[in-house]
Amino acid sequence: PTHPLTHQSLPLPTASRGEPLFLDGNGGRLNDNDETKAPLVMYAWGKLIVVREMDTTNGAATNTTFSPSATNTGPSGQPSTSGFIYRGHSAPVTAAAFNPAGTYIASGDSRGKLRVWSYDHEEHLPKLDIQLLAGPIRDISWDFEGKRLVVVGDGMQSPESAKVIQWDTGVKCGDLGAHARKKGSSCAYRPCRPMRIATGGGEDASVFFHKGPPFQRIVGDGIVSEKCHERGAVHCLRYNKDGSILASVGTDGSVCFYEGKSMALIQRLEKVHKSSIFSCAWNQTGRYLLTCGADGFARLLDGQAGEVVHEWNVALVQQQQQSGEKTEKVPMGAMQLGCTFLKGDVPVSVGYNGQISVLPLPSSLEVGAATNNSIDKPLIITGHQAPISAMTFGTPGSNTLYTADTDGVIVEWDGATGAAKGRVRNANEDDADISGKVHAGATVTSLTFTSTNDTGTLYSAGWDDYVRTTQGRICNDKLKMEAQPNAMMAGTSLIVVMTVEGLVLIRDKQVVSELVRLPYVATAVCLSKDDSMLYVGGDDCNIYVYTVSSTSGDCANPLVESHVIKGGHLKPVQSIALSPDGTQLAAADVRDVCIYSTSDNYSTVVSKGRWCFHTQRIQCLAWSPDGTVVASGGNDDNIFLWCPAKKTKRVHYRFAHRGGVTGLSFIGSNANEGSGEWMLVSAGADGCVNWWNVEEDAKKKFG
Numbered sequence: 235p236t237h238p239l240t241h242q243s244l245p246l247p248t249a250s251r252g253e254p255l256f257l258d259g260n261g262g263r264l265n266d267n268d269e270t271k272a273p274l275v276m277y278a279w280g281k282l283i284v285v286r287e288m289d290t291t292n293g294a295a296t297n298t299t300f301s302p303s304a305t306n307t308g309p310s311g312q313p314s315t316s317g318f319i320y321r322g323h324s325a326p327v328t329a330a331a332f333n334p335a336g337t338y339i340a341s342g343d344s345r346g347k348l349r350v351w352s353y354d355h356e357e358h359l360p361k362l363d364i365q366l367l368a369g370p371i372r373d374i375s376w377d378f379e380g381k382r383l384v385v386v387g388d389g390m391q392s393p394e395s396a397k398v399i400q401w402d403t404g405v406k407c408g409d410l411g412a413h414a415r416k417k418g419s420s421c422a423y424r425p426c427r428p429m430r431i432a433t434g435g436g437e438d439a440s441v442f443f444h445k446g447p448p449f450q451r452i453v454g455d456g457i458v459s460e461k462c463h464e465r466g467a468v469h470c471l472r473y474n475k476d477g478s479i480l481a482s483v484g485t486d487g488s489v490c491f492y493e494g495k496s497m498a499l500i501q502r503l504e505k506v507h508k509s510s511i512f513s514c515a516w517n518q519t520g521r522y523l524l525t526c527g528a529d530g531f532a533r534l535l536d537g538q539a540g541e542v543v544h545e546w547n548v549a550l551v552q553q554q555q556q557s558g559e560k561t562e563k564v565p566m567g568a569m570q571l572g573c574t575f576l577k578g579d580v581p582v583s584v585g586y587n588g589q590i591s592v593l594p595l596p597s598s599l600e601v602g603a604a605t606n607n608s609i610d611k612p613l614i615i616t617g618h619q620a621p622i623s624a625m626t627f628g629t630p631g632s633n634t635l636y637t638a639d640t641d642g643v644i645v646e647w648d649g650a651t652g653a654a655k656g657r658v659r660n661a662n663e664d665d666a667d668i669s670g671k672v673h674a675g676a677t678v679t680s681l682t683f684t685s686t687n688d689t690g691t692l693y694s695a696g697w698d699d700y701v702r703t704t705q706g707r708i709c710n711d712k713l714k715m716e717a718q719p720n721a722m723m724a725g726t727s728l729i730v731v732m733t734v735e736g737l738v739l740i741r742d743k744q745v746v747s748e749l750v751r752l753p754y755v756a757t758a759v760c761l762s763k764d765d766s767m768l769y770v771g772g773d774d775c776n777i778y779v780y781t782v783s784s785t786s787g788d789c790a791n792p793l794v795e796s797h798v799i800k801g802g803h804l805k806p807v808q809s810i811a812l813s814p815d816g817t818q819l820a821a822a823d824v825r826d827v828c829i830y831s832t833s834d835n836y837s838t839v840v841s842k843g844r845w846c847f848h849t850q851r852i853q854c855l856a857w858s859p860d861g862t863v864v865a866s867g868g869n870d871d872n873i874f875l876w877c878p879a880k881k882t883k884r885v886h887y888r889f890a891h892r893g894g895v896t897g898l899s900f901i902g903s904n905a906n907e908g909s910g911e912w913m914l915v916s917a918g919a920d921g922c923v924n925w926w927n928v929e930e931d932a933k934k935k936f937g
Contacts, residue, residue, distance in 0.1 A: 237887060238927045240913075241652045244284050244317045245921025246588030246617045247277035247572070248326070252528075254419075254469045254512040255572035255584055256329050256373070262336020264354060266577045272314065273576035276339070277584070278327035279619075279921055282892065283320040283341055285309070285353070288576055288592070288615075289653070309353050316652065319920065320358060321892050322349055328370045328387075333380040333401070334425075340383055340401070342371025348385060350401055364404045368392040372418060372436070378425040382407060382447070386433050389416030396421060396433045398449050408449025414438035422471040422480060424494060432480055432497065434468030441468055441482055441490075443497040452497075459499035462490040470513045474520030479537050481523050483511035489525060491537060501540045507531060515574045517581075522601055524581050526570035532583040532593060534601075543599060548583055548591045551612045552668050556659055567668035587669050588619040616654045616670075617645060621919035625897025626681040629690040636692055637897065637917050638681050642673030644694060646707055649901060649915070652925060658692075661710045672709050674698045682724040691743070693729055695719035701731060703743050713740065716749050721758065725765035728782065732759040737770070739782075739792065748790040754778075760810035760819075767832075768793060769819060771807025776800050777821055779836070799836050802828050811855035811864070814902075818878065820864045822852035827866050829878050845876050847884065853895055859902035859911055863932055867895025867916055875928060877936040885931045891918020 249255050260266070261274040272287035309318050323343045330341035332353070338361065340350045346367035351360040369388025376383055381401055389395035395418040396410040410433060417436030424430040431444040440460045443452050452458050466485025473480050473494060480492040487507045491500040507527030514525045516537070526532040530549025533542050549568035553560055567587030574582055579601050581593040592613040595601050620639040628634030633649035636658075644658040657670035665671070672678075673696030682693050692704040699718055703711040717733035724730075729740040737756065739747040758771035761782075768780040779797040805823040812819055812832075818839065819830045826846045829839040850869035857864050867873045873895060875885035897917035912929030 238931060239315050239924055240927050241925040242315045242317050242319070243617065243647065243652045243654065243923040244286050244319070245279045246590065246615075246619045247284070247584055248279050248619060249571050249584070249586045249588055251566070251569075251586060252510075253571070257513070257572040257574040257582065257584060258331050259515070259574035259576040259582060260332060261577060262332040262334055264336030265332075266336065272316075273578060273580060275574065275576060275582060275590075276330055276332065277572070278330065280326055281321070281323050281343070282920060283323070283327050283330055283339070285318045285320070287314060287316050288580075288582070309356075309358075312356070319892075319922065320351070321889075322351060322358070322360065323347070329372060329374045331374045331376060333376045334378055335380055338380070338401075340374050340376065340385075342366070342374055342385060342387065344370040346371055346387065348374075348383075348404075350383070361402055362404055366397060366399070366404075367395070373420045375421045375423040376401070377423045377429065382423070384410070384421045384423050384431050384433070386418030386421040388436070389418070392416070398431060398444075398447075407447045408444065409451075410444055410449060411442040411451035413440070413442065419467045419469060420471045422473050424473050424477045424480075425475065426477040428495065430477075430495065430497070432471050432482075432492075434471045434482060434484070436467045439463040439465050439468060439484060439486070441471065441492075441497075458497045459490075459492065462492075462499055462502055463488060466510070469511060472514055472516055472523075474516040474523075474537060475518060476520055478520070481514055481516070481537065483514045483525055485510045487511055487527065489514070489523070489535060491540065503535070503540060506533060506535070506542065512570065513572045513574075517575050517579045517601055519579075519601075522599070524573050524575060524583075526573040526583045528564070528569040530564040530568045530570060530585075532570055532573055532581065532591070534581070534599070544596055546583075546591075546593050546612055548585065548593075548612060549668075551591070552585070552587075552589065552614060555614060555656075556665065556668055556670075561666065563666075565666060565668040567670070587667075588617070590615040616657055618643060618921045620921065621893060621896070622917040622921055622923070623896055623919075624678050624681040624694070625899065625915070625917040625923070626683050626692070627899060627901070628683055628692070629685045635915065635923070636681050636683070637923060638673075638678035638694055639921070640677040641669075642671040642675050642678055642696060642698070643669075644672050644678065644681070644692075644704070644709075647923065652923070656707055658704050658707050658709050661708045672696075672702060672704075673700065679720050680722040682722050682729060684724050684727060684729065686727050686742070693722060693724070693740070695722045695731055701740065711743055713743070713745055723759050723761045725761040725763055728761065728765040730759055730761050730768060732756045732770070737793070747792055750791050750793055752778075757806045758808055758810045758821075760812055762812055762816055769810050769812070771810055771821060773806045775803045775806055775823070777802065777807055777810065777819075777830075797836055799830060802830070802838065803842060808851050809853060809855045811857055813857045813861040813864075814859060815861055818861070820855050820857065822848075822855055822866055824848070824851045827852065827855070827864070827874075827876060829864070839878055840876075840881055844881060845874075845884070847874060847886070848872060850894070854898040856898045856900055856914070858900050858932075863936065865898055865900070865914055865928075867891075867898040867918075869894035871895070871918075873898070873914075873916060873926075875932055875935070877932075880936045883935050885928070885935050887926070890916060890924065891920045891922060893919030
């Protein structure tokens with residue numbers, strides 16, 4: 235591949251409370267019939283569409299050193315990086331569906347825009363890009379030939395809330411009935427002839443039935459049952475594989491089964507869930523229906539017998555994983571908003587907190603060809619639902635990575651497989667919602683790790699004005715800051731916290747200095763490995779060098795200014811990093827990356843105007859373990875590699891993270907096999923953690 239990306243750890247689906255969440259596990263013929271492709275599930279994360287390869291083998295990954303997976307292939311045939319992210323929408327994505335062949339995806343956003351784009355082409359070119367509805371698109375369904383699309387959503391002031399169009403031209407092929415207040419919530423296209431379309435209302439609790447093409451609503455034939463739900467919305471409509479049965483679920487907690495061709499009601503099951511049912515999906519044989527609801531359960535129904543044959547209490551599993559105790563009330567984070575069957579009939583469900591649950595099937599049921607008996611209890615896949623704002627490594631040699639996001643959630647990752655081990659939880663504060671927010675919903679501005687004791691301690695600073703300490707995955711202590719902490723840096727045992735009003739020193743979970751007020755506003759901070767030298771970037775474009783006095787336990791201000799690097803930058807310094815041997819200091823502002831020699835009285839090695847290819851704030855700098863290459867990541871989505879010995883050359887990776895790069899580090903000594911010398915890990919505002927093997931590019935460019 236042209237880029238050295240070997241693995242992506244993807245974000246979790248975005249959820250809004252009380253609204254169904256779309257999941258598409260039906261990857262089409264191209265993906266589901268190909269043994270080299272992993273089971274796929276598609277969902278939205280903000281403006282991005284995530285197509286995730288699911289590892290349903292309980293995390294027993296064969297691929298441990300991040301060479302691109304040789305067993306699985308990605309969308310356009312190249313080796314897989316465990317998923318794909320599409321960035322073509324300019325508004326939050328609300329619906330998407332694979333076509334039956336698996337080659338194209340139709341997706342719609344909250345502004346009513348529909349895009350049909352190629353999944354298997356490496357450029358992912360759009361076939362169709364039109365403004366279809368006035369409000370958000372809620373559901374999309376393809377016909378079985380892949381030639382027509384039915385789209386429903388919010389019609390706002392326009393006359394239509396649902397449209398059926400040709401897939402490549404956008405030309406209408408019929409008029410669909412408009413639901414009350416122009417709000418449609420779901421649609422289904424019958425997967426065989428004679429063609430039928432069903433649409434569900436967002437407020438009128440009714441299902442409209444259409445025949446065609448050209449399509450028109452069937453009314454008054456005495457057979458069609460439109461009003462089978464009692465109240466609220468019809469959240470989801472789905473046909474089974476042969477088109478013989480149509481199922482609908484809604485706010486009233488009931489499931490209705492209709493005859494596929496005439497839409498006569500076969501049966502109505504009352505109170506399948508205690509509260510709203512948000513989603514349903516048929517398995518591949520078309521016999522079993524999976525439903526999920528706000529009561530925290532997922533249930534499996536037999537569509538022919540019309541009874542519940544199995545249920546999973548997903549909320550209970552998540553509660554036990556988190557704290558081990560059960561509460562009477564269903565936690566908000568565990569309300570199940572979306573479900574689907576993956577390739578091989580593996581049931582999957584997603585809650586409000588975004589965590590994906592892979593559900594085990596009882597062996598007594600003949601649900602699918604490959605019944606997943608490899609797991610005995612629901613497998614919870616976790617990660618981030620919000621932009622990642624900070625990243626750090628754990629104990630050297632342990633392959634542990636920590637990331638934190640703008641919601642205050644901290645996640646621990648396995649650095650060798652890229653799998654999320656779990657979310658950090660508060661020991662002292664009750665997390666009744668299972669939202670996993672350590673910093674009370676505030677942005678975590680920085681993470682740092684000290685390995686002074688056996689397990690090591692993770693420090694996190696957030697905009698709730700606390701520095702919290704975590705051991706293992708339990709956050710057990712917090713230190714109140716006088717001002718808002720914006721950055722933090724650890725040496726060996728000392729930690730410097732940069733707040734909006736000055737600096738604070740911490741050692742062994744104790745604040746050991748007063749708030750050191752500075753005559754300038756600090757914008758970046760860096761501490762040497764031996765805790766003796768402190769480098770602070772100011773808003774006056776200078777870098778201040780302090781020595782930290784060793785008797786810091788006694789005095790209020792242990793910092794002594796020893797040097798000021800002046801005139802090196804034209805804009806305030808945004809990030810500073812010291813080379814592994816401590817002889818070179820890298821500093822970056824909004825455009826330039828400069829290098830200074832610490833051993834030669836801070837003389838300039840690389841001056842401003844030389845490495846000036848970033849166009850926005852440079853958030854992070856990282857040195858390679860041998861100190862020959864420095865990497866920089868910025869808000870302009872770019873990652874650059876620079877070499878002080880070859881000043882005129884650079885390696886450029888475009889579009890690394892949409893929204894900016896917020897964390898960057900070489901694995902180096904954090905790997906237990908030494909394979910991480912040239913493995914670069916980056917985290918960004920798109921909620922992804924990416925692994926890049928930059929060895930080939932660096933050696934080719936810098937020799």
